[in-house]
Each structure stands twice: as structure tokens, then as C-alpha cells.
Amino acid sequence: MNASAVANLVTPRHISHRTTGSGHGPIVRLMSPSDYGQLIKPFVFLDLFEGPKSFLGSMPMHPHSGIATVTVVTEGNMHFDDPEAGSGAIAYGGVEWMRAGGGVWHGKEMSAGTSARVQGFQLWLALGPELENGQVDSQYLEADTMPSAGLARVIVGRYEGVQSPVRAPDGINYLLVTIPAGESWTYTPPQGHESLWMSLSRGSVSSPDSIVAGEMVIFERGSQAVILAAGATGATFVLGSAVPHPYDLKLGYYSVHTNDEALRAGEANIAEIGNRLRQQKQSDERSTSVPVFK
Template sequence: MMPFQQQPQIGIRDTAAHRAIRYRTTGSGHGAIVRLMSPSDLGHLVKPFVFLDLFEGESSFINGMPMHPHSGIATVTVITEGNLRFEDAESGTGMIDYGGVEWMRAGGGVWHGKEMSVGTSRRIQGFQLWVALPPALENATVDSQYLESSVMPQVGPARVILGSYLGVQSPVRAPAGMNYLLVTLPAGESWSYVPPEGHESLWLSVSRGSLCAPERVLAGEMVIFEPGSGTVTLKAMHNDTVFVIGSAQPHPYDLALGNYSVHTNPQALRAGEAKIAEIGARLRDYLKKPNPSASVPVFK
């Protein structure tokens, strides 16, 4: 992760209309993937949002994603350009394009990584977000959803990916207390986000174009706003601008971190990692069979 910069605090209290940016980062690149936030850095500031990747490149890079485990979190993948095909034993097959969503509640443990494959587009862009789960769900059973863009509700320029906004509820089975929106603003247009009551954490990240917030936020940046309840007004600069914005009630738990896991305490982390190891052993045995299926989208 590249160093992030704390914004000057001068003048914040001079105007209630200005919700200042506290941190900004351009992350660190890993090929087609840029890691903007991890649980060990900015994730502590905006939890339950604890991890954010921006991915962009030739669609074929998705073929190189290995099977890998998670526990204690949910992953949310949103497509902002191009499309990917999904395949799941329980959900069937389909295509996710702009505004489409993959939701994977890892809970007590899961291995995945092959449920998404190349679609019809040459290039792909999108975000993957991790959400820390509350104690009641962090070691629960796996729950996954693959939602095509046609079923995702919209309020003005915003797709409601998680939560509820202005009376419109996302179909994603996410815990209460958080919102996650995908917004496209035409050049020169403004849009205001009014956080629900109690949503003190607020951040956004731009994938295309640039915003005035009122400081400029460029494509590839993530910014975190000062804690509070105030509205933030955003204006697309010279080009159409695509960004995600998240707000939430603060996650009132510590982050117990593993290599692929985030839990609320060390005991829950040990349980999750033990389950991951057990599933991994079964997965390796399965792959040694003479004629395993061509793909193993999810193993739980």
C-alpha cells in the first residue's frame, strides 16, 4: 500500500456544508489489481468496510485467479465496465455486467476463485470489497448470490448494491447498517449523498473520470471523509465519472486478522482458520480424483 496522506484540518469547523476528506490513497498495484485498502491499514478507519481492490485490464486475467479461502467476511464484487460470466452449482449460470454483483458471505469458511470467468468483453473493470461480519455471522454458513444488473435497483444515478437508500432496498442479503452504491454522473452534473442516521463512516473510490468533493478526486483514488453525519455533494468534472461510495454504522469490534480472514476476536479467527484448513484438505483430495469436474467454483 502506497503511503496515504492526512488532509489539512484547517477550516473544517468553518462551514457545516463541507465534509472534509481525511485520507486519500492510490493504493499499490499488483498487475491488473490495485489494492486501495486492507484490514491492517485504512480498514480500521471505516470498518465494517475493511478491504478494497480496483481491478482493470484484459478480461483474461480472471483466468489466473487461484482457488483461495476466506472466513469471517463477505466479499462484494461489482462490475463497472465489461462483463464476466458466473457459474455456480446452486445459482446456475449468467452474465454480470455494469452494476451486476457477486456477493459471497464466507462466514465460517469457504474456498472459491473459479466461479467467475471471461465473458464477451475484451476488457473488464470493477471493485472487490470485503465487509467484516458481526459475531452472529462471522462463523455462520456460506451464502452466495449472483445478481445480474437488471435486478439491481437504482435511485437517480446510483445503483443500490448493499443496504437501503431513499426507500430502495438492495436484494443482496447483507447485514444491516451499511450502504454501498455504484454511481455514474454525467460530466458537469452534481449529486448529493445523505448518509442514513448513524452512518458515521463514509468513503468513496473513483474508477473513471474525476470528482469535485470539493477537493478533486481522480480515477484510481480512494478517499475517506471525516467521521460524522453530514451530506457530501459530488460533481463530475470534465468527463462522465463512475465511482463507488460506502457508508456505515461503525463496526464496534476489533479486527482479528488472518491471511484470508477477518474476525471479531482471536477465538472466532481460530475457528475460521481451522474450518478453512479442513475444507482445503477435502478440496485437495477432490482434485486428486481421476476425473474431477473441469471447474470447482466454490468448495464449502
């Protein structure tokens, strides 16, 4: 190992920002495109959800454009049901991936599973010009199909030679990690991954600064590794690193795009899809919900 690599391992990667977000019932919003998302784009939005499984039934249909959403479960399980993808269960390490592209309405494809409670994260990724107004792409990946590299489930990207099956753009890593009590884990970002953050759902770690459950922290820009030591009860967290998104964020209520023209196109498309969705529901009284409409 050369001197610079050794230095990367022993020099702490300092935390530049930390937050516990704002709560909305069982959902805590840790990051939005208008705040910390500006600092670590393409990561632009993060929710931590936790509660009795009944709260999942209250999720309304809603639209998106210009982004991809990644939902991972950290405790319990959820049921998925999509006419094109079939049905199944997503538990710890399982993933729902949806690239909204030019526009989609969703919200009923995920429902309560067999566990009494469920916990997990939903992340938004900003897309580049080649994908932000493109076709919708969905994947539902059960836990046993998601690869691991040591303590990490590779949700998006490639880590230690292990490639995620999620069809995400290059230059992004997103991992789900559980460290046993008293053990340490080191993450060395790939070349160019200057953006780095993590959020804990259970336990605590030191980096050497302490990070506890419910917090999201953003590390200073750079290429250094982070060494995370779990506390007395272990730790479960998500961690993301990426090549910085080089585009401005043009924001709609449900949309994030790279320029005004792309935003107008995305919002016009989701409005048109919404009209078709309402017409379908009015014409078919038997249709109580549509999992995904595009």
C-alpha cells in the same frame, strides 16, 4: 428543511485520507484490514481491477472466513457459473455477493465474459459475531435485477427508499454511481452512518476537493452530506457508508474475525475444507476446477 439539515448540505465533509493504493498487475489494492480498513470498518478491503479479460483465468482458488465479499463490474462483463445458482452474466451494476461466514474456498465461479476488457471493484465487509462463523451465502445478481435510486445503483443496503436484494447485514450502504459530465449528486448518509468513503474508476469529481480516477478517499467521521460535482468527462465511482463496526479486527491471511477464538475456528474450518478439496481433485481426474467449495 430545518437549520441543521441545511447546514449539513452546505458545510463540506472534509477528506481525512486519500490513497492510490499499490498495484499488482491488473489489480490495485486500495485498502487492507491492516491499514485503512481499521478506520472505516466494517469496510476492510478494496481492490480495483482492470485489464484484458484473460487475467480472470489466472485467479486461483483461495479461502475466506469471517467476511463477506462484494464484487461489482463498472465496465465490460463477467460470466458466473455456480452449481447452486446457475450461470449468467454480470455487467455494469451487477453483483456477486458471498458471505464466507465460517469458511469457504472459491475463485473459479467468475470467469471472462464477452467483453475484451473488464473493470470493477471487490470489497470485503467484516461480519459481526452472529455471522462470522455462520453458513456460507452466495448471490449472483445480473444488472437488470439491481435497483436504482436516481444515478445510484443500490448494491448493498437501502437508499432513498430503494432496498438492495443483496442479503447483507443492516447498517451498511454501498452504491455504484455514474454522474454525467457537469452534473452534481448529493449523498446524505442514513442516521448513524458515520463512516464514509468513495473510490473512482473513471473521471473526476470535486467535493469541493478534487478526486480523480484510481483514488480512494475517506471522509472525516460525521453525519454531513457530501455534494459531488462531476468533471468534464463525468465520473463513475463506488461509495460506502456504515454504522461503525464496534469490534476489533483479528486478522488471518484470508480471514477477518472479531476475536481470537472466532479466528481460530474460521482458520481451522478453511484448512479442513482445503483438505477435502484437494482429496476430491485427486480422486477425480476429470475435475479441473470447483467453483465454490464449502
